[in-house]
Amino acid sequence: MVEDDDIIGSIMVGYDGHRGWVNYLACHTLHRRRGVATSLMTEASKILAARGCPKINLQVRAGNDAAVKFYESIGYVAEEVSSLGLRLVDDQFGQQEVTSP
Numbered sequence: 001m002v003e004d005d006d007i008i009g010s011i012m013v014g015y016d017g018h019r020g021w022v023n024y025l026a027c028h029t030l031h032r033r034r035g036v037a038t039s040l041m042t043e044a045s046k047i048l049a050a051r052g053c054p055k056i057n058l059q060v061r062a063g064n065d066a067a068v069k070f071y072e073s074i075g076y077v078a079e080e081v082s083s084l085g086l087r088l089v090d091d092q093f094g095q096q097e098v099t100s101p
């Protein structure tokens with residue numbers, strides 16, 4: 001989202017044919033609590049619904065309480081799922097070893 005030539009919000013949305021996924025939702029610190037993220041999520045929902053997507057999933061890092069409160073404010077609810085991951089390449093800070101399955 002751009003305002004006066006400044007990027008004030010961002011979002012990445014995908015649809016894998018089963019669920020819609022949201023990543024990298026963020027609002028510029030100087031523009032928070034003005035509905036920027038809500039607008040981005042509303043637009044994302046419309047785009048996904050128009051493609052027949054029945055449900056949106058997203059993940060929030062443990063401890064990011066502000067993000068959880070935000071998502072709850074627009075109707076999202078925590079679900080009983082376990083999130084698993086496997087890193088295939090080193091991260092940008094070199095703090096993780098490449099793991100073999």
Ligand SMILES: CC(C)(COP(=O)(O)OP(=O)(O)OC[C@H]1O[C@@H](n2cnc3c(N)ncnc32)[C@H](O)[C@@H]1OP(=O)(O)O)[C@@H](O)C(=O)NCCC(=O)NCCS
Pocket residue numbers: 024025026027028031032033034035036037038039059060061064065066067069070071073
């Ligand atoms: C989470 C984030 C995207 C919210 O963006 P935002 O544009 O400020 O959100 P909105 O203005 O649309 O907020 C809508 C509602 O969400 C809730 N909310 C938003 N930020 C909140 C916070 N820090 N604490 C508690 N509730 C919050 C409020 O109910 C708010 O309504 P209100 O302002 O009328 O009280 C923003 O804080 C951010 O960019 N955080 C860093 C990146 C991040 O964590 N992204 C999520 C990754 S999963």
